[in-house]
Amino acid sequence: MALLLLLAMLTVCAAVPQDLSGKMLTFPQQTNTAYVRLTSSRQDLKAVTVCLRFFTDLSRDYSLFSLATPSIANDFLIFKKAASNMTEVSIRNQLGTFVGQNYKLNTWQSICSTWDSVSGLAQLWVNGMPSIRKFVSSGSSINGPIIIVLGQEQDSHGGGFDVNQSFLGMMSDVHMWDHTLTPCEIQDYMKHPSFTSGNVLNWRALEFQTVGRVLIENKQMICY
Ligand SMILES: *[C@@H]1O[C@H](CO)[C@@H](O)[C@H](O)[C@H]1NC(C)=O
Ligand SMILES: *[C@@H]1O[C@H](CO)[C@@H](O)[C@H](O)[C@H]1NC(C)=O
Ligand SMILES: [Ca+2]
Numbered sequence: 001m002a003l004l005l006l007l008a009m010l011t012v013c014a015a016v017p018q019d020l021s022g023k024m025l026t027f028p029q030q031t032n033t034a035y036v037r038l039t040s041s042r043q044d045l046k047a048v049t050v051c052l053r054f055f056t057d058l059s060r061d062y063s064l065f066s067l068a069t070p071s072i073a074n075d076f077l078i079f080k081k082a083a084s085n086m087t088e089v090s091i092r093n094q095l096g097t098f099v100g101q102n103y104k105l106n107t108w109q110s111i112c113s114t115w116d117s118v119s120g121l122a123q124l125w126v127n128g129m130p131s132i133r134k135f136v137s138s139g140s141s142i143n144g145p146i147i148i149v150l151g152q153e154q155d156s157h158g159g160g161f162d163v164n165q166s167f168l169g170m171m172s173d174v175h176m177w178d179h180t181l182t183p184c185e186i187q188d189y190m191k192h193p194s195f196t197s198g199n200v201l202n203w204r205a206l207e208f209q210t211v212g213r214v215l216i217e218n219k220q221m222i223c224y
Contacts, residue, residue, distance in 0.1 A: 015039050017205040024172040026215040027151045032163040034212030035151035042200050045142040047116035048076055049177040051189045056169030057105045063153035063165050069144035070157045076142060078113055089113050089122050096136035101126035110190045114180040117141045128190050151214060172219055176201035
């Protein structure tokens with residue numbers, strides 16, 4: 001009996017990885033309740049690369065990728081500012097601001113951010129264009145039970161959402177690595193479909209949970 005109960009609980013708790021190749025997440029409504037929560041068993045990250053593609057018409061602030069640990073809400077945050085071409089990358093609650101990279105509305109865009117805890121340097125890539133390498137935070141790794149949220153920005157571990165920082169639009173190809181990708185590997189992600197999947201988050205085998213109105217749809221191709 002106890003074994004059956006345990007099995008039943010495991011079935012409910014363990015998210016089964018899904019292959020989302022060719023799919024996108026659609027966030028169709030501005031809310032502070034709809035989001036996607038990504039699961040990773042990793043608890044200690046000395047370096048990080050996050051890449052994703054998105055499509056939006058927002059010209060206010062919004063969150064693209066929000067990773068929180070219990071004591072640090074902005075442990076790895078990619079946050080687009082309303083000011084055109086300005087993005088913040090917050091790591092271990094330290095803020096790095098990147099400017100002058102070309103964002104476009106109503107088209108698919110690729111973004112990647114790298115960071116390592118030894119040098120403390122972060123770098124942001126937008127549609128193939130690199131930023132400067134900027135000091136953000138060094139000396140300690142991202143540590144603790146991590147919660148990753150797409151669609152909302154966490155002000156606390158798994159919550160504290162603000163409708164005015166929510167993401168509206170579509171997102172795809174979310175990958176995360178436990179090391180910094182080289183510039184060539186980043187360009188591979190941006191320009192070729194055959195890049196190597198993330199080893200922390202892998203869109204081709206993603207463990208996730210959607211909450212509220214978020215849809216998984218086939219990625220729309222543009223036909224001419
Ligand atoms: C954004 O960046 C691009 C390329 O760097 C530039 O052409 C464009 O004028 C910038 N937009 C604004 C509003 O500064
Ligand atoms: C969101 O922004 C709108 C428009 O600026 C404002 O009226 C509203 O109070 C904001 N909501 C929150 C929760 O901050
Ligand atoms: Ca916030």
